[in-house]
Amino acid sequence: MATLTVNGVRRDVQSPADTPLLYVLRNELELSGPQFGCGLAQCGACSVLLDGKEIRSCITPLSAAGTKEVTTLEGLPARWAQQKGLSKADAGKTLHPVQQAWIEEQTPLCGFCQNGMMIKATELLEQTANPTLAQIKEAFTTSGPSPHLCRCGSYTAIIQAVQRAAAVMARGR
Amino acid sequence: MAIANKDSQNVFGATLTRRELLGTGGALLVSFGLVGSQPAKATVPGNTLDPTLPTSWIEIHPDNTILIRTGKSDFGQSTTFTAYRQIVAEELSAPFEAITTVVMGDTDRTPDGSGAFDFLGRGTPNIRKAAAYTYQALLDLASESLRSPKDQLSVKDGVVSGGGKKISYGELVKGRQLKLTIPVTGDLTSPMGLTVTGNPPMKPVSEYTIIGKPFRNSVIASKVTAKEQWATDVRLPGMLHARMVHPKALGSKLVSAGSLDKTRFPNAQVVVSGNLVGVVAPTEWEAIQAAQQVASGTRWSEWKGLPGDAKLFEYFRNEADWKSTPVAKSDKSHGDPAPALAGAPKTLKATYQMPYMKHAPLGPTMAAADVQPDGTVHIYTHNQNPQALRGEIAKMLAVPADQVIVRVFAGPGHYGRSNGGNAGAEDEAVILSKAVGKPVRVQWMRDEDFQWSTQSPAAFADVEIALDAKGRITAYEVDHYMPAMQDDRPIGAVLAGLPTMATPNPKGDFISSTVNSLQDPWLYDGVSVLMERGHGTYQVGEKASPLAIGLRDHSMRTPGQFQQNFPRELAISEAAALAGADALQFRIDHATEDRAIAVLKAVRDASGWQPRPSPAGNRSGDTLRGRGVSLMLRSGSYWACVCEVAVTPASGVIRVEKYTIAVDPGIVVNPLQLKRQVEGGAVMGISHALLEEARFDESGITVHDWRTYPILKMSEIPEIKVVLLNNPKVGAYGGGSEAANALAAPAIAAALHDATGKIARRLPLKAEYVQTLLRA
Numbered sequence: 001m002a003t004l005t006v007n008g009v010r011r012d013v014q015s016p017a018d019t020p021l022l023y024v025l026r027n028e029l030e031l032s033g034p035q036f037g038c039g040l041a042q043c044g045a046c047s048v049l050l051d052g053k054e055i056r057s058c059i060t061p062l063s064a065a066g067t068k069e070v071t072t073l074e075g076l077p078a079r080w081a082q083q084k085g086l087s088k089a090d091a092g093k094t095l096h097p098v099q100q101a102w103i104e105e106q107t108p109l110c111g112f113c114q115n116g117m118m119i120k121a122t123e124l125l126e127q128t129a130n131p132t133l134a135q136i137k138e139a140f141t142t143s144g145p146s147p148h149l150c151r152c153g154s155y156t157a158i159i160q161a162v163q164r165a166a167a168v169m170a171r172g173r
Numbered sequence: 174m175a176i177a178n179k180d181s182q183n184v185f186g187a188t189l190t191r192r193e194l195l196g197t198g199g200a201l202l203v204s205f206g207l208v209g210s211q212p213a214k215a216t217v218p219g220n221t222l223d224p225t226l227p228t229s230w231i232e233i234h235p236d237n238t239i240l241i242r243t244g245k246s247d248f249g250q251s252t253t254f255t256a257y258r259q260i261v262a263e264e265l266s267a268p269f270e271a272i273t274t275v276v277m278g279d280t281d282r283t284p285d286g287s288g289a290f291d292f293l294g295r296g297t298p299n300i301r302k303a304a305a306y307t308y309q310a311l312l313d314l315a316s317e318s319l320r321s322p323k324d325q326l327s328v329k330d331g332v333v334s335g336g337g338k339k340i341s342y343g344e345l346v347k348g349r350q351l352k353l354t355i356p357v358t359g360d361l362t363s364p365m366g367l368t369v370t371g372n373p374p375m376k377p378v379s380e381y382t383i384i385g386k387p388f389r390n391s392v393i394a395s396k397v398t399a400k401e402q403w404a405t406d407v408r409l410p411g412m413l414h415a416r417m418v419h420p421k422a423l424g425s426k427l428v429s430a431g432s433l434d435k436t437r438f439p440n441a442q443v444v445v446s447g448n449l450v451g452v453v454a455p456t457e458w459e460a461i462q463a464a465q466q467v468a469s470g471t472r473w474s475e476w477k478g479l480p481g482d483a484k485l486f487e488y489f490r491n492e493a494d495w496k497s498t499p500v501a502k503s504d505k506s507h508g509d510p511a512p513a514l515a516g517a518p519k520t521l522k523a524t525y526q527m528p529y530m531k532h533a534p535l536g537p538t539m540a541a542a543d544v545q546p547d548g549t550v551h552i553y554t555h556n557q558n559p560q561a562l563r564g565e566i567a568k569m570l571a572v573p574a575d576q577v578i579v580r581v582f583a584g585p586g587h588y589g590r591s592n593g594g595n596a597g598a599e600d601e602a603v604i605l606s607k608a609v610g611k612p613v614r615v616q617w618m619r620d621e622d623f624q625w626s627t628q629s630p631a632a633f634a635d636v637e638i639a640l641d642a643k644g645r646i647t648a649y650e651v652d653h654y655m656p657a658m659q660d661d662r663p664i665g666a667v668l669a670g671l672p673t674m675a676t677p678n679p680k681g682d683f684i685s686s687t688v689n690s691l692q693d694p695w696l697y698d699g700v701s702v703l704m705e706r707g708h709g710t711y712q713v714g715e716k717a718s719p720l721a722i723g724l725r726d727h728s729m730r731t732p733g734q735f736q737q738n739f740p741r742e743l744a745i746s747e748a749a750a751l752a753g754a755d756a757l758q759f760r761i762d763h764a765t766e767d768r769a770i771a772v773l774k775a776v777r778d779a780s781g782w783q784p785r786p787s788p789a790g791n792r793s794g795d796t797l798r799g800r801g802v803s804l805m806l807r808s809g810s811y812w813a814c815v816c817e818v819a820v821t822p823a824s825g826v827i828r829v830e831k832y833t834i835a836v837d838p839g840i841v842v843n844p845l846q847l848k849r850q851v852e853g854g855a856v857m858g859i860s861h862a863l864l865e866e867a868r869f870d871e872s873g874i875t876v877h878d879w880r881t882y883p884i885l886k887m888s889e890i891p892e893i894k895v896v897l898l899n900n901p902k903v904g905a906y907g908g909g910s911e912a913a914n915a916l917a918a919p920a921i922a923a924a925l926h927d928a929t930g931k932i933a934r935r936l937p938l939k940a941e942y943v944q945t946l947l948r949a
Contacts, residue, residue, distance in 0.1 A: 015456070015458065016458065018458075019458045020458070023456075023457045023458050026405075026406075027408075027456065027457055030408075031399075032399055032402075032403060032405070032406040033399040035403070035405060035536055036405065036536060036537070036616065037535050037536055037537075037619075038537075038619040038878065038879060039618060039619055040619060040878055040879075042619075042878055042879040042880065043535060043879055045535055045536065072399070073398075073399045074399045077398075095397075095398065099397045099398060102393070102397045103389070103393055103394050103397055106389055106390060106393055106845060106846065106849055107393070107397075107849075108249070108393050108396050108397065109249035109250075109251075109586060109849065109850070109853050110248045110249030110535075110583075110584070110585055110586030111249065111392075111393070111396040111397075111401075111583070112403075112534070112535045112536050112584070112585035112586070113535050114396065114397065115399070118397070136887075137887050137888045138888070140886075140887040140888075141886045141887050141888035142888070146879070147886040147887065147888075148887070149535060149879060149884060149886070150535070150856075150887075151533055151534060151535045151585070151586060151588075151857070151884060152249055152535075152586050152853045152857070153852065153853035153854065153855065153856025153857045153860070153885070154849070154852070154853055154856075155856060155885075155887040155890045156852045156856070156890065156893050157849055157852065158887070159887070
């Protein structure tokens with residue numbers, strides 16, 4: 001049995017240590033944000049943050065998570081609330097600016113890849129407050145183990161959503 | 174079925190009955206005229222809604238909220254969650270926000286079947302007619318309630334006014350047994366499903382207040398916040414996870430299934446049914462590992478029945494059977510091109526080649542199934558045409574369709590792959606569930622989704638064009654060659670030797686036929702002689718396979734038309750170059766339809782296109798730039814695009830720098846969602862044009878992951894400009910989710926010619942191919 005810190009909560013899990021984190025999150029902890037896209041770290045659909053860094057949960061064994069903090073799509077609002085010190089009342093009704101921007105820009109088409117896109121955007125914007133277009137493209141194309149792929153072709157909408165979220169995050173609210 | 178009797182009314186083809194108004198039925202007869210013919214007969218199995226009941230389509234609640242139902246599933250087109258809500262709200266003159274629930278796809282909870290290709294139903298979707306009938310029935314109720322003649326009523330925001338009084342729809346229906354019989358025809362579990370018939374009066378387009386506005390898609394927030402239930406999230410009590418062990422080659426038969434190492438995988442189980450092998454286990458990770466272990470010990474017969482991609486077009490030209498299938502001819506074909514071609518001062522004769530491509534959903538196909546002891550089959554999946562799936566599973570199990578219930582959830586877009594009824598894994602989940610007596614979830618792995626799914630068929634076309642001395646086309650002749658495009662046999666059923674529909678053949682119906690029908694409407698009516706033929710054949714390798722599995726094909730976004738439009742539009746650009754004419758003006762000069770000309774002018778102006786002949790003057794330097802144009806009519810929408818490219822001769826890399834696209838779909842239902850659809854289609858189209866080819870050897874598909882089947886990355890996208898031409902006078906809704914993916918390829922190939930003077934007539938335009946072409 002292992003203990004995993006996910007979205008700020010310590011969780012006991014039964015899965016064997018070599019189980020890819022993706023299956024632990026989806027099947028044991030019932031967190032449905034990360035999706036199975038390839039199992040090869042080639043598409044980004046399964047992304048989560050591990051201590052703030054985007055990783056591919058489909059190839060990361062449970063044992064590699066160790067004591068690090070796992071953040072899934074479900075945990076983004078709380079992550080933002082904590083970073084901004086929002087009151088409990090405000091936190092309950094505030095989405096992460098990345099999620100809010102994804103809605104405002106009507107970014108997803110089928111939406112299957114968008115978990116990874118939003119995780120990557122969060123990582124980017126936590127490190128780079130006002131990324132240039134080139135920095136955004138670099139983040140989604142070459143910064144990780146593979147490009148983040150969208151088969152529906154929503155890249156333009158993703159870029160616009162990242163720019164919108166960046167403006168909100170730079171303002172602090 | 175509806176029975177027209179003395180208590181019922183014929184409402185523009187529908188029948189209205191109102192039990193509580195028996196005594197005053199005569200007044201209603203006056204308002205509707207005589208009872209007409211009974212509704213056409215429809216074939217509808219049990220365990221579904223009665224499509225003749227209005228509440229099967231639209232439910233108006235006493236609190237004024239409205240629920241709508243559609244059998245067609247939306248995987249990102251935003252049609253059911255925005256366009257359908259707008260269309261229904263418009264016809265009912267109710268607020269968009271009043272439609273709080275959309276029930277989609279579930280076979281026991283929706284009325285009409287069919288697939289996403291039929292979303293806008295050639296301009297008037299089923300749901301629009303259902304809403305129009307319901308509106309008339311509501312007006313009748315209101316006329317009674319308000320004691321005001323129907324023609325003096327007005328409706329705003331779901332409130333009917335008349336005679337100085339008002340009543341809301343909610344109050345109107347409260348406690349009333351309104352019964353309106355919706356006339357339908359068709360076969361629910363066939364690929365085309367049911368069609369609402371009759372001609373109810375529609376709201377005049379000039380009175381629209383909801384259609385044309387940029388409403389948001391209600392499922393987006395749910396997906397973005399991880400609240401949406403995806404098919405991948407379905408977990409049933411006692412459910413086992415499964416992984417398949419698919420054959421080594423597309424024509425391999427099972428020699429012996431590997432035995433399971435019970436010490437390593439104590440809870441797993443192997444299921445063998447004919448040539449179908451699957452492994453089930455309580456946890457997903459055990460199922461994956463156990464399946465790998467079983468696969469390593471499983472023996473298959475050798476099979477090498479495919480020509481291999483390097484020899485494909487040689488095989489098509491010299492060996493494929495194009496004679497058994499009747500040759501199709503376009504409706505517009507007329508005249509004899511031979512004399513015009515023989516006497517023309519300038520001619521073009523060329524062959525164009527399109528590869529096999531994969532639908533390549535970002536998530537590999539999956540499904541869960543529960544075959545219960547009483548024989549009832551529940552399937553949980555992501556599927557564009559769940560009613561047709563129901564029919565296929567019923568056939569496979571030799572049970573009535575009544576016993577099969579399909580529930581649909583969000584899933585990865587798969588661009589037409591399931592529009593004929595199966596996404597790939599549903600039948601395997603059913604077979605395994607039946608074998609082990611428990612619910613089973615089958616998830617394909619990435620390589621299986623590339624190698625065991627269907628593909629968009631390869632094709633080639635021979636084009637001949639005659640130009641007169643003035644540079645006008647006097648004759649256009651084309652022969653399109655493509656194997657059958659739609660094999661809807663569930664693969665698990667085929668492997669297990671269970672009943673399926675026939676393989677595509679010359680006598681199949683319009684969907685399962687080998688006939689290569691003309692899919693790309695001709696738009697250059699200024700050309701005096703036109704001959705367009707389509708030649709079809711069997712799927713490659715199928716007849717040589719002991720399992721009748723070769724390269725199984727399936728329609729993919731803009732199906733068939735992609736394969737026919739690339740040759741035509743590139744050939745037209747080449748003809749313009751031969752004539753020394755500007756490629757865009759050349760199109761305008763040969764077109765006669767106003768909408769085609771208008772869309773060309775729109776894309777010309779939006780892209781800043783300057784008229785000049787191709788190729789461009791300057792063809793030296795490290796980077797060469799060029800532009801190309803293409804034109805298409807699909808599903809009532811006129812499209813034109815301009816691609817501006819940069820070519821690096823040293824590497825052969827083509828980079829699309831700017832992409833401008835204009836579309837006239839008739840009525841624009843939702844400009845915000847349409848724009849996002851078009852942007853997405855543009856990106857997919859550039860991906861098709863530059864990168865995509867499903868390579869194969871003599872045994873099967875060899876691409877197996879995103880490295881061997883690359884798609885366009887964010888860093889490779891151009892600046893994209895979308896021009897929407899709202900054209901309300903058309904009076905119909907044209908499709909917007911297809912077509913955009915097909916326009917890029919001929920425009921990019923024309924741009925490559927413009928930049929370099931070299932013509933690339935084979936897709937994809939990969940760097941190695943372009944580099945070789947430029948060195949020649």
